[in-house]
Amino acid sequence: MINKELTGVQCHDQETIISLCTPSGSGAIALLRISGIDAINIATKISKLASLKKLTDLPSHTIHYGLVVDSFGQKIDNVLFLLMRGPKTFTGQNTVEITAHNNPFIINNIIESALQAGARLAQKGEFSKRAFLNKKIDLAQAEAIKEVIHAQSEAALKASLSQLDGSLSNEIQKIETDLLKALSFSEASFEFIEDDQTEFDTQISAIVNKTLKKITHLKKTFHNQKQIKEGVRIALLGSVNAGKSSLFNELLKQKRAIVTNIPGTTRDVIESGIYQNGTHITLIDTAGLRQTNDIIEQEGIFKSGLEATKADIIFLVYDGSKPMLSSEEKIYKKLISKYPNKIILIKNKTDIENKISDRFSKHKTISVSCKNKNGIKKIELLLQKRIKKLFEKFDSPFLLNQRQYNTLISLEQKLQPVMQLLQENVAYELVSFHLKESLLCTSEFSGKTINEKAIDDIFKTFCVGK
Template sequence: MPAGDTIAAIATPQGSGAIGIVRLSGPEAVSVADTLVRRPGASLAQCRSHRAVRGVVIDPTTGEELDDVVVISYREPNSYTGEDMVEICCHGGSYLLSRVLGACLDSGARMASPGEFTYRAFLNGKLDLAQAEAVADLISARTSAALRAANRLRAGALSEIVVSLRDELLDACSSIEAAIETDDEDTLDAAASLQGDLARLAGRIDALLTQARAGRALREGYRVAIVGRPNVGKSTLFNALLRRSRAIVSPAPGTTRDTIEETVEMGGLAVTFIDTAGLHRARGIAETIGLQRTQQAVDEADAVLLVLAAGRAPSEPERELASRLGDRCVAWVINKTDVLPLHRLARALARLQAQSPSAPLLGISAITGEGLPELEKRIVQSALGPAGDSDHVLVTHERHVRALQEAMRAVGLCREGLTTGIPMDVAALYLREAADSLAHVIGTTVPEDVIGRLFSRFCMGK
């Protein structure tokens, strides 16, 4: 994306609304707006920054009045992009906004690329790359927790930690390089004292990496497949978790033959539940396809609820599935506890626990709602960790995870090398590599084509 010229775009969503905004940014933003907006008194160039003024937009080609508008100018560097900016606030009709945008382009502005306003803010030091990504996260946030995470990222919470880690790595590198210039004894002392510092740094990086699963769940949502044999109450549980009747429920086994998906907010997460066909020997093409889709849902899910009817033991295929899922299995969900006497239920749970000692068990009744709050709590914990706390998650992008993993790898190689006696100049190279990896998070060493691809995912006008 070129920079230095003046760009324009519609900044509000497509469609009709009460208000629409056409945004300009660049050295000629104010003069372009002055060409279009007729108003009594002082021109926009003479108005104070951040002041709203009223005027009429004129088509510069035909002289036609297009709309009665409010115009706000923002003078560099005190604007979103760090350049002169103008926002023309019109009535929100699609055709009207396209005419006002066309008038801006006819007056010398260029059509902005997707994300170009935020790209210019990045170039002008108004925000770093992690903060720029947070702007897109704010726009796409679907839940309260995702919104809070995006705001923490935009405020620079992750950037501050990364800069601190990078500074400490560079300080350690400088200490090694200084020791190399002196004598062997100083070099050995530097290596010994460095081990503790690097262990602490590695711990801080690892603490960020442990947030990766929760961060992904916050940004992208969390998919939970509900799996079990026919007629164990999977669809009833599905409806209970959604708090509305979405799937058809029938006493007849095999009612559900295809997967059904619905998303709800749970613990601040966008949780998508997938109701699946019952696990059984298929009879006919339709049931075969249904079971194939069940397997696909299990493979693609972030977590799985394995549902059993109270009093029934899991089959061997079900136990194999639980073993294969590992920590993706949230729990053996023992449904229909309302139909068993307590003493029989206790014996059934004890028997199941003995057969599957590592699997978490939870008795519920999808009909009465008993046990559902605890089940919901466990689902949130499986996404966010044992504390179920989303308010401290900072690492929400795969790009951040890869950069942190590379930094951790380089720090690990340096620590191992210091133990085995590698040359100190090699140890210094490892630390610089780690520092460069951390710089990728905030964008100081990211290649231009990577930055271009990142901003191209933004919406137009942002």
């Protein structure tokens, strides 16, 4: 079962390992997994089934009630044994899962008993690594397992689950099939050297072009995955005293930022996180945008600009109760034209009566009063809608991590010369060479040709029991 050729796997990947798979100390029930060539024999040694039968004699994929016992045959706990023979298991190997009561002494004693019977402790990510080595999942799917476990938002979870089903792997598989086709055209052209070559050129360049476009699209998704994982960034920008900090506190539902009538009170960027409707939101209060000689404030204003770039949504706040200086208006207009889709204008201080008409009538504006809390609900509702829209864009497949991103960049770099060569009418040997090189990248992506050290590095980032 184990793919020794490419990975140089030694027999320690057959050794029987045990680990607690659920978090220690929380919940009533704990799950321990034993996997490896001797898993069923070891489980038999440490069990006394209520049926008086032996696990080794029972059919696969069945559940049995009984005692788990120590090396003297003394009861440790009443448990359930889930008996599964390979290859139809997560790791592809013989597996026994034990559901026990979640008490640290019980867990330790079960593990100790299994170690006495011949198992060893599992290392970080070792179950997933075995699943990969036994071709139950490819590397992109293994990486998705980690993401599923650590997903911080519903969107992240949904996306990681889809990756686990293989949406990204399928996309890479399609690219691989296309490139193999291009390679076959290139190789065929050696034999038909007398014939008109333009037909081959057209076919190959069509495939390479299509692949390069797919890569460009996938590369863009790398930013999305960061956003999905880290949540949505919302920056509050606007003139001094417009009410940014007041709105920041209202949205956070706590008095986090200092609010005074002294212009320039907020001189640095203040960040705070909230969890809303399954999404992690980071709110960022910034220094007001104005000309100033105060060095600290200047630095703060510079940072505000950076925040605008980084943010997914910008609340651009202005004081609707008084006329706006033309210099101020210029800054607002500049921001609106720079970030037309990110900006939501907030006209604040509507509790103060005035005869000033709406300023940026063409842009989506919400009128609020932070003082008497009018319009805050409206902002929150619009925010929910915008966030939903943001996540709708993030369709699977997308790149999960830096490794995948880097592999894709090298695939792109290997393909670009092909287009060049075809334009120059250069020898097909060279075209074939570059296509073969790029096929190595797709294999590396799914883990078919990755070396053992790289595999170990990936699985080391998993936790024990996964």
